[in-house]
Amino acid sequence: MRILLTGGYGFIGSAVTRFLMRNTAHVVLNVDCMTYAASPETVEDASSNERYHFTQTNILESASLNRLFETFRPDAVMHLAAESHVDRSIDGPGAFIQTNIVGTYTLLEAARKYWLTLDRSDRKAFRFHHISTDEVFGALAPQDPPFTETTPYDPRSPYSASKAASDHLVRAWYHTYGLPTFVTNTTNNYGPWHFPEKxxxxxxxxxxxxxxxxxxxxxxxxxxxxxxxxxxRALVKAVECGVPGQTYAIGARQPRTNLEVVQAICHVLDELAPNAAGPHERLIDFVTDRPGHDFRYEIDPSHAEQALGWKADYTFETGIRHTVQWYLQNKSWWQAIRANRYTGHRMGAAAE
Known part of the structure; x- marks a missing residue:
C-alpha cells in the first residue's frame, strides 16, 4: 500500500512510521507541519529507506494537499496530525479548532476529490483511517463500565471537543459522500519519544x-x-483490514491512577538510577487540580481485538520499565528539548 500519513513526526505517528518501515512493505509519505512537538529524530532510521518520503505541509493548506494526493497517489490515508495537549487547549483553544476540526475537514475534502478520480476497483479499496481518542466519550464514574464503540459522545475539554467534531466529520463524509472512512479511538499512550510535557x-x-x-x-x-x-501495531492492522463505517476502540485493559503511575516510575528509577538522597517518591508534590479534569477513562477493546486480530503485548510493568530505561539512555534528546525548544506549559503538573 501507498500510505499518506499525517503527523508522522509526532509521538504516535512516528511509532506508526517506524513500525511500517520495519515490519511491512508499504510506502509512506509523512505529512507534518513541524510544530513544537515534532521530532525528526524519531524516524531517523526510516529516512534512508526508499519507501519513506517526507513533506513539510500543513493540513490546513488545501492546494498543497491536492498536489500531494495527485503526485503520491495513496491507497490509504492515516490521519494522526492533531493538537493533543489538554492543558494547552484550555489556555489556547483556537489552534485546536483549526488543526483538529478545520484541518480534518480540509484533508477529507482533498481525499474525496482524489478518490473520485480513481477507477472503480481502486475507489473501493481506498481507506481513510482517522485516529482519535477516548476522551471524546467524556468521563467515567468509578462504577461505570469501560468505553466501547457505541458509548455516546460527551467531550469535556476544548481538546476532546475538537477531536469529537473531527470524528463526526469523518463519519459524515462516509455516510454523505461514500468516502470509505473509519475511526479508531484509543486510550492514553506512553513509551519512547513521548514529548516531555506529558x-x-x-x-x-x-x-x-x-x-x-x-x-x-x-x-x-x-x-x-x-x-x-x-x-x-493495532493501527497498521486497522489500515490493512479496517471496514469503512466501522469504529475500533483500542486499549490494553491496564487502568492505573495517576499516583500509581508516578509511583511505578519512582520504583523503576529507584532500581535503575538510585538517588543518594533517598527514594524518588519523596519528590511527589500534590498540586491544584486543573479545570474540568475528567476522573476516569478506560476502554473495552474486545471488538478491536476480535476484528483486527490484535491484542496488546506489553503489560504496564514491562512497558513502563522499557520507557524509563529509554529516557535514561537518551538524555541528549530530551535535554535539548527542555533546554532549547520547550518553554514549559502549565508546569504545575502534566496532562495525561
Whole structure:
C-alpha cells in the first residue's frame, strides 16, 4: 500500500512510521507541519529507506494537499496530525479548532476529490483511517463500565471537543459522500519519544533530575495505559483490514491512577538510577487540580481485538520499565528539548 500519513513526526505517528518501515512493505509519505512537538529524530532510521518520503505541509493548506494526493497517489490515508495537549487547549483553544476540526475537514475534502478520480476497483479499496481518542466519550464514574464503540459522545475539554467534531466529520463524509472512512479511538499512550510535557515523560525526567513530581489533586484520576508500539501495531492492522463505517476502540485493559503511575516510575528509577538522597517518591508534590479534569477513562477493546486480530503485548510493568530505561539512555534528546525548544506549559503538573 501507498500510505499518506499525517503527523508522522509526532509521538504516535512516528511509532506508526517506524513500525511500517520495519515490519511491512508499504510506502509512506509523512505529512507534518513541524510544530513544537515534532521530532525528526524519531524516524531517523526510516529516512534512508526508499519507501519513506517526507513533506513539510500543513493540513490546513488545501492546494498543497491536492498536489500531494495527485503526485503520491495513496491507497490509504492515516490521519494522526492533531493538537493533543489538554492543558494547552484550555489556555489556547483556537489552534485546536483549526488543526483538529478545520484541518480534518480540509484533508477529507482533498481525499474525496482524489478518490473520485480513481477507477472503480481502486475507489473501493481506498481507506481513510482517522485516529482519535477516548476522551471524546467524556468521563467515567468509578462504577461505570469501560468505553466501547457505541458509548455516546460527551467531550469535556476544548481538546476532546475538537477531536469529537473531527470524528463526526469523518463519519459524515462516509455516510454523505461514500468516502470509505473509519475511526479508531484509543486510550492514553506512553513509551519512547513521548514529548516531555506529558505525564509519564515529565515525571520520569523530573525524577531523573531530582525535581518535584507534580501530581494533580490527590492523584486519583484513572487512565487506561497503552504502550505506543502496541498501538502502532493495532493501527497498521486497522489500515490493512479496517471496514469503512466501522469504529475500533483500542486499549490494553491496564487502568492505573495517576499516583500509581508516578509511583511505578519512582520504583523503576529507584532500581535503575538510585538517588543518594533517598527514594524518588519523596519528590511527589500534590498540586491544584486543573479545570474540568475528567476522573476516569478506560476502554473495552474486545471488538478491536476480535476484528483486527490484535491484542496488546506489553503489560504496564514491562512497558513502563522499557520507557524509563529509554529516557535514561537518551538524555541528549530530551535535554535539548527542555533546554532549547520547550518553554514549559502549565508546569504545575502534566496532562495525561
Amino acid at each position: 505525564l509519564i515523560p515529565l515525571i520520569t525526567l523530573n525524577a531523573i533530575e531530582g525535581q518535584k513530581l507534580p501530581v494533580y489533586g490527590q492523584g486519583t484520576n484513572v487512565r487506561d495505559w497503552l504502550f505506543v508500539e502496541d498501538h502502532a
